[in-house]
Amino acid sequence: MTVTPDVVRTSSDGSAIVSITAFEGPNISFDIIATAEGYAEGRESFTVSVDAPDKVFDSIDLELPEWIIYIVVGGILMVGVVVFMFLRKTKTNLEEEWGEEEEL
Structure with a gap:
């Protein structure tokens, strides 16, 4: 108080x-x-x-608007998607390079 x-x-x-x-x-x-x-x-x-008012988080009182949580979760998901796509593209490029080396 x-x-x-x-x-x-x-x-x-x-x-x-x-x-x-x-x-x-x-x-x-x-x-x-x-x-x-x-x-x-x-x-x-x-x-x-x-x-x-009822608290959303009893242990953490950040005093942030509720919609901020959705933006943070969306941002984390976007980072995950970008990392996944990068790793997938890198794997595809490595397989193509190995295929070219085998042809030589």
Whole structure:
């Protein structure tokens, strides 16, 4: 969870705005500790439900668009096809050279 800003100072009316970004859900918990000169420290705990999207990869969080995966897989397949065609052409050329040497 990310909290922005790290330290919050209230305005003259006592209000403050805090931004919390949850990385996991569906529930997050956080504590607010308030201090003011001449007052006792106040502490409050909150649990909030957040709507977190389902992750495609739980162990790897690359934050890439889903269509990028298809492009990467397509690129790998294309490299495989090019290598296969190169090896096949090389094999054909070697067989032709061996045939020419046998004729001599």
